[in-house]
Amino acid sequence: MRSFSARLIGWQEHAGRRDLPWQNTRDAYRIWISEIMLQQTQVATVMPYYRRFLDVFPDVQSLAAASIEAVLRLWSGLGYYRRAHLLHRAAQEIVGRHGGAFPRDAATLATLPGIGRSTAAAIAAFAYGERGAILDGNVKRVLARHQGVEGHAADPAVLRALWARAEELLPRAEIEPYTQALMDLGAMVCLRSTPDCARCPVAADCVAWRENRIDELPLTRPRQPLPQREVAVLLIERGGEILLERRPPIGIWAGLWSLPEVACANDVTAYCRDRFGAEVAAGVALMPIDHGFTHFRLRLTPLPCSIAYWPTRVEDSGHSACVWLPLPEATSAALPAPIKKLLRSLATQQATV
Numbered sequence: 001m002r003s004f005s006a007r008l009i010g011w012q013e014h015a016g017r018r019d020l021p022w023q024n025t026r027d028a029y030r031i032w033i034s035e036i037m038l039q040q041t042q043v044a045t046v047m048p049y050y051r052r053f054l055d056v057f058p059d060v061q062s063l064a065a066a067s068i069e070a071v072l073r074l075w076s077g078l079g080y081y082r083r084a085h086l087l088h089r090a091a092q093e094i095v096g097r098h099g100g101a102f103p104r105d106a107a108t109l110a111t112l113p114g115i116g117r118s119t120a121a122a123i124a125a126f127a128y129g130e131r132g133a134i135l136d137g138n139v140k141r142v143l144a145r146h147q148g149v150e151g152h153a154a155d156p157a158v159l160r161a162l163w164a165r166a167e168e169l170l171p172r173a174e175i176e177p178y179t180q181a182l183m184d185l186g187a188m189v190c191l192r193s194t195p196d197c198a199r200c201p202v203a204a205d206c207v208a209w210r211e212n213r214i215d216e217l218p219l220t221r222p223r224q225p226l227p228q229r230e231v232a233v234l235l236i237e238r239g240g241e242i243l244l245e246r247r248p249p250i251g252i253w254a255g256l257w258s259l260p261e262v263a264c265a266n267d268v269t270a271y272c273r274d275r276f277g278a279e280v281a282a283g284v285a286l287m288p289i290d291h292g293f294t295h296f297r298l299r300l301t302p303l304p305c306s307i308a309y310w311p312t313r314v315e316d317s318g319h320s321a322c323v324w325l326p327l328p329e330a331t332s333a334a335l336p337a338p339i340k341k342l343l344r345s346l347a348t349q350q351a352t353v
């Protein structure tokens with residue numbers, strides 16, 4: 001039987017993905033942006049974001065020179081915003097510490113913010129042909145099944161075993177098509193719940209397939225029900241403009257613009273008095289919006305508010321991280337996805353009245 005890598009490389013040639021916007025290039029910058037965007041995000045979702053991002057930031061210098069707000073605006077809706085913060089910091093390090101030259105090996109790449117061992121190896125493979133193992137979530141699943149690695153991938157001993165297998169299976173040459181093939185197999189064939197083993201190029205020696213243990217490998221922890229948090233978001237409008245507040249630099253949606261947020265509807269008047277020196281009353285709540293995070297679910301209840309008094313400018317109350325924007329313009333700000341969706345639907349409603 002041909003080696004694991006030879007079968008994968010042969011399969012990739014006719015069945016793998018070959019025309020994605022970040023393929024067929026040796027530009028480490030472009031490859032890096034795609035690898036970061038593709039973490040926990042589907043290819044189809046990433047594509048338009050990737051194109052827009054590169055239109056605005058075609059190289060590491062332009063990204064490093066940009067404000068974090070400009071970066072977040074382009075990331076708005078893609079989720080996992082920490083990636084955008086780390087990407088921006090890494091660009092500044094490449095310019096500041098490496099003179100603007102992209103590091104040319106995986107070991108140096110892995111010292112940059114947001115680039116772990118697997119991502120560094122993928123960038124180095126695609127940009128420089130460096131031989132190194134990758135082990136993202138999909139590849140962990142493929143190797144656990146094919147090699148029959150028992151246990152939870154989060155367990156350090158299991159992770160070490162998976163890395164060891166990933167290293168052992170590396171081909172001596174053709175690292176680029178092999179790396180792409182592993183990614184493609186995990187994304188297109190060896191799927192989490194419905195792997196298409198009949199189409200798999202390495203089924204002949206797959207432990208999970210042979211022993212009919214596909215449901216058991218890799219071992220997954222039973223899902224705990226996610227806790228739910230609830231907040232109210234305030235729709236404060238004045239003269240056709242809506243109030244947005246910048247979120248704190250750490251925590252969920254760090255640094256994005258959003259609607260002012262209070263723990264519950266009863267707090268609105270006191271919150272606006274303390275925060276803005278304004279007199280505001282909450283109206284009738286709109287339909288709540290549910291949004292899922294990795295560790296909890298968030299229920300946002302939009303509350304239209306009426307203003308009895310507002311200081312001349314928000315900045316007068318000492319809060320420069322606030323801005324009034326016309327509704328259509330607000331929808332283009334760097335907003336979390338559910339807030340963007342809410343404002344878009346309000347803008348559409350207003351336009352049709």
Ligand code: SF4
Nearest residue numbers: 190197200203206209
């Ligand atoms: S045979 Fe099935 S379970 Fe095994 S690697 Fe291929 S797709 Fe995955």
